Amino acid sequence: MPKGMFLRSRAEASNISAPQKHLSIESYQKVLGRKFPIVAIEDFVSYGEGSKNKSPELDRRRVQNVSKNGNGFRSNLRGR
Numbered sequence: 001m002p003k004g005m006f007l008r009s010r011a012e013a014s015n016i017s018a019p020q021k022h023l024s025i026e027s028y029q030k031v032l033g034r035k036f037p038i039v040a041i042e043d044f045v046s047y048g049e050g051s052k053n054k055s056p057e058l059d060r061r062r063v064q065n066v067s068k069n070g071n072g073f074r075s076n077l078r079g080r
Contacts, residue, residue, distance in 0.1 A: 011038065062079050
């Protein structure tokens, strides 16, 4: 995405899925000391990088393929 763009969803709908509350976008805003009702792409990338660095069990494999499998999906992972 080009610089200066914003996510379409509001901040409260832009959490990276994580069971730890300290990785929520609300917690990230508190650390920055500012709230943003809409999220600039630069802020979201920074939030994602910070979450990645705080996740002790991050799965670093890459998704090679996702395919439909009955009522669900199957993913093929490659990786580290």
